[in-house]
Amino acid sequence: MRFIWACCLFFAVAQATDWADVRPAHQPQPPLLRRPHFSKNRIIGGENAVEGQFKYQVAVLIEGAGFCGGSLIADDVVLTAGHCINNFAFWEVHAGALNFNNIDEPGRVVVSTNVSVLHEEYNGVVINNDIGILKLSEAVSGPNIAPVRLPSRSQENTTFAQSVARVSGWGKSSDNSSSINVDLKYVDLRVITQDDCLAIYGPLIINENKLCCDADGGASSTCNGDSGGPLVITEADGEATEIGIVSFGVSLGCESGWPAAFTRVTWYLDWLEANAGVTIRP
Structure with missing residues (x-):
């Protein structure tokens, strides 16, 4: 059985996650x-x-263990994949980041949120309507932060x-x-x-x-x-x-x-x- 995986990575186990056991259409090649x-x-x-190249890019830490990317589409709204939201309740968004481990890098803004909107027809089995948003508790801004x-x-x-x-x-x-x-x-x-x-x-x-x-x-x-x-x-x-x-x-x-x-x-x-x-x- 070939599995389709979604690309979220968990720090705690540092392993890929298979999100749905859906067989691709035909041969592996x-x-x-x-x-x-x-x-x-x-x-x-x-x-x-480089600094300022992707002002809209954010990192999303999921309940202290999971990791996804995302993009600012407003100064207080993050667009991300539905599977980065589904069945989770708390997210920490890092805006203006380059080196994720350098929490003190200049211009980084970190905001936590527990407010999300998952597409109402999200289907994790066939990975359909894989879209959601995070609503931040405060607007983020800075020289290296801007919506896409x-x-x-x-x-x-x-x-x-x-x-x-x-x-x-x-x-x-x-x-x-x-x-x-x-x-x-x-x-x-x-x-x-x-x-x-x-x-x-x-x-x-x-x-x-x-x-x-x-x-x-x-x-x-x-x-x-x-x-x-x-x-x-x-x-x-x-x-x-x-x-x-x-x-x-x-x-x-x-x-x-x-x-x-x-x-x-x-x-x-x-x-x-x-x-x-x-x-x-x-």
């Missing part, structure tokens, strides 16, 4: 996809972020296929790693077509509210600990827009070559406007 032409740097061994832009209404039907997108997080540096990365890292990935992702994972798992990115044969991908983190594109005005939330991979491993899967943010614009109190651009 995914079909070859056209490879991107950018470098093979990755969150698994990827490039370190959400997609506009005009982008609701955009697939983003073939776009180069950037994902960031503190996830594991390899399948053999026993813990998350200390430093925030990032990598550029290519969004693949819905048909390509569907052919690999099958219709039980892949639907219109998810998108996938090519893992470049296992050289570039997300991994355990990156869950909930933002996948962004850079638009013509130079601003980052979040199009995906790190959701799951396959239990064959982060370096197996299977696509990384994300919650498609454009599918949830109405939900975000209603539950997060944000205004979606036309």
